[in-house]
Amino acid sequence: ETLRFAVGPFQPTPGDTRKAYEPFFAYLAKTLGVDYELVVTTDWAGIATALATGQADVAWMGPWGYVLANREGDAQAIATVKYDGKPTYHAIVVGRPDLQIANWPEDARGLSISFADVGSTSGWLIPTWWFKTKGIDPRTFFKYRDGASHPANEIAVANGQVDLATDYDRNLKAMQERGLLKPDQVRVIWTSEPLPNDPLVVRKGFDPSRVEALRKAVVAIDEEEAKAVMPPHYTGWVPAAHADYKLIEDAGVAVGKLKPRAPE
Amino acid sequence: MSGGVVVRGLSKAYDGRAALRNASLTAPRGSFVALLGPSGAGKTTLLRCLARLADPDGGEAFVDGRPMHALSGRALKEARARIGFVFQDFNLVRRRSALENALGGVLASTPLWRVALGRPRPDDARSAMAALDRVGLGDRADARADELSGGQRQRVAIARALVQDTAVLLADEPVASLDPDSAAGVLSLLKDLTRERGLTVLCSLHQHHLARAYADEIVVLAAPEGDL
Amino acid sequence: MSGGVVVRGLSKAYDGRAALRNASLTAPRGSFVALLGPSGAGKTTLLRCLARLADPDGGEAFVDGRPMHALSGRALKEARARIGFVFQDFNLVRRRSALENALGGVLASTPLWRVALGRPRPDDARSAMAALDRVGLGDRADARADELSGGQRQRVAIARALVQDTAVLLADEPVASLDPDSAAGVLSLLKDLTRERGLTVLCSLHQHHLARAYADEIVVLAAPEGDL
Amino acid sequence: MPSDLRRALGRLLAAMIAVAVLALMWQVAEVDLARLWQGLPRLAAWGARAWPPDFEDGVTLLRRAGETLAMATLGTLLGALVAAPLCLLAARTTAPGVLVYAPARALLNVLRGVDSFVFALLFVAAVGLGPFAGLLGIAMHSAGSIAKLWSETIEQAAPGPVEAATLTGASRLKIALHALLPDVAPGLASTALYILEFNVRASTVLGVVGAGGLGQELKNAVDLLDSPRVFAIILIILVMVTAIDAFSAFARRRLA
């Protein structure tokens, strides 16, 4: 009896991600009394495919990756992670500290910007969506590129390779705490409305009693326990369902990457 | 038309330039016929048409009773297997030994795995060695084809055709690169085979005295144009 | 030792097996020397050692006064440029025309851009055409080497050596693939050149009567071992 | 003469079209040689930041290198096994006829046209995340590359020995083994080992299925502008590339 876990690119390298996230999955498996295997991938596509075809059971995903996996393979969110006690976070745009931008985003026209890869919630979906609501197509408004990872985006701004880049607040904080970025190297220029944190996701057709056991096990993790088994700042989980990610789904529909759901 | 080689009005042009024009000849079963003619007369072309390595433009070519000009597919493959051929430029597999090249003559009957592993049937190996011995190359059996002298290569090509043991042998200047003794040895060997086994030999030659000495009949091919 | 070819005690073995043993000969400037010997005797090996296409194991080989066995680098390159060579298997560039192959003889003096663009100097083109004419191939000048008959190829190889216009010509069975008339034509052409231009010809041959008819001297090479 | 003139005009036209297309591409690619020239010192300065290489995490890198090598070797081997029969069908000179040749070449184009990470994702559906899916992806894609290069090597083989073998009436496969293989073996080894080397260097495929790999580490290090680490990884890749190149030279000499 083995549970197959998967986790995506949360840290700069898959090795870092494994180091940071494996204790949590080990704890989970122990609590449920099962063996486990853990796969760390570099994007969501592999995980979503595995969930949809019954090749992975449980995954810790980004919100947008989850919504895609839900659409394409009927994966279901069962809990949302808490970061510093809150189940929400923010997408941000950071810029070089010396940029003079009084009127955002108008003053940034023509600057270079680096988006993260299109599977990223905060690095691609949310900023693309927000610009769209302002009537802006970032591909023409900026000198645009995409496909970089979040840490790469921060580093690129800090080194002056690009003027602006997308990221999310948790990553910026984590990088600053680990000394990868000095506090004055980048400046936050824009912050999104609160977004739901990463969900824990189970595959289609996963035994419902198992789902309940899983949900109970993660919700039961208190702050003390979290310090021991989860990456820094993660403080536990709250129960969740697909409806909690409607905001993300709507953004995906708005930017044209998802078809509107047929009314049921 | 049983056995032997019959050619009637065979023609072949390359890019509109005649290489062989209206050639006819008959080599009855068990005979040794020599094909003479100046360089460029079409001797090689004629022999290639007989084995359907080239497609004649017109005329008929029968080998061992089969209409080579009209065959295709499976029938052509079978008919070809009954023709031994000594190429003017030998066409040896240069990275294989003399023995392996000679064994090429029995490729059709050798099981695939033996070909793949380079393990010939002991009988075949013996007959290939015997053929090399007959052309005086017994001591060079293990030498790679590209380590052999010109005349040695030509003799390997002859050995390969002997090993194939066919009813008809088409030989394109098989002694051009050989010294007089070797040449005499090879031609009398072929001559003997026409007597002993009823082999039909059609053999292009340059040296008239060899043709006169060994051939039952001599056919002279004139160049289709004023080519020297 | 001025001019001509001098060989003293030349030996060459391949993998410990002698191909040439202690060969000696002299071909004075302007002479025509024929090299006879059975297949495998080492005729090709001797000629290749003379042009330093093979490195002799021992002995001396002088061509046109230069010690070929001892040269290297720039000096070797210059010495080689003074040797015309007709290869036993022709060594034509098969995707070039007869004319282009013949022009290969003046490659050294042709400017790089002309080589790259395939635009020979008009003088060179004329002399290459003349050489092809002399061997009876004027009408096949534009044919690609791989479209030529065996004898035609051999004549292109001869034409190339003639175009190079050297003091010494080493020819490895240059008439093996030719009919008697062509062979006589080629050999008397070479003979004439020895008279007219003082060309030194060292030429391996199989046919004794040709050697007797054209050579000033005949050297017989025995096989280093009991090879037929 | 008129046909000569027509040919000359045709050549001129082809040359003009080629020049025009290249000029257009030049535009699209924003070629700017002056800028390159001026920028070279900056390039050198930037490149110098990679010194000294950072082998701090060397053990991890070596493990990744081992994984990469394992997956690339098996993937290439599997690809070569698939390619062996395919290349005979996809070479003009050995194909039984155009009815086989054309579909065989189309199949090879498909195998190459689909990236190995796309194949790998498909195989995730069958075998789950992990190196096995990556290996299968590599194998499919490599089969297309190997078979294409092999078929074109085969087309260049000397036709004479094959002709001679054909006259014995033997089957195509036996002819290929006896008369073709020795002639082309060095070329086949050369390209198969080139594809192996390519797979060792390939970056994307293994990360997608969670199989790690050195290419992924390189991509990460580059993304993070960690030049000393990039340098270290490149040195490790270089060692592998050099080893494969040396093995290739050895194999070619053995087969020559």
Place this chain on the structure above:
Amino acid sequence: MPSDLRRALGRLLAAMIAVAVLALMWQVAEVDLARLWQGLPRLAAWGARAWPPDFEDGVTLLRRAGETLAMATLGTLLGALVAAPLCLLAARTTAPGVLVYAPARALLNVLRGVDSFVFALLFVAAVGLGPFAGLLGIAMHSAGSIAKLWSETIEQAAPGPVEAATLTGASRLKIALHALLPDVAPGLASTALYILEFNVRASTVLGVVGAGGLGQELKNAVDLLDSPRVFAIILIILVMVTAIDAFSAFARRRLA
């Protein structure tokens, strides 16, 4: 006999080591054939979701394809220009000596060992983000690949005509042009066009320098799990691959 025995023992040992290494790799790669077999129906079902291909955004895709083609063509061309002299120095049969051969091969290994996106990033320091940097990266890396494959094709060329040309005392370059080039031209065309095709298919390099390219669109579509779009992009790549393959066949026939 004892030397025969030694050789047989040596072969046995080599075979055993090879088997052991393969077995180890088999482990590392987690090969599981039963699982593959069982998973095939799932694979088919999952793959079927890509039907029908989605060409809604076709114009963008075609523009990307054009950009990719432009950059790949110029990059490959530039790489081939660099490779032309290098390959002569890096082929055993044409190198002036091992003192040139060894460094030349090492240089080729470096050019191939450094991925084109790493070169591209270096060039970003010189010429800034954009397709030009990508083109230069492609050119550097391609030069290494083309020169390696070319040098190995050259090593397989018939030695006779080169020997004959050498006896005229001409320079190496003239010998190569006169006696070598016609013999190897189809092989050179084949590999250069293979590298062009590879560059058209390559995905990472152009995205890294912000130059778009079809490979980036493919990666994005895969990340978005948009299978019909993936299918559409693959079809476009297939058209390009098929066109290059056809051109390659044409060129080889012309040069044959």
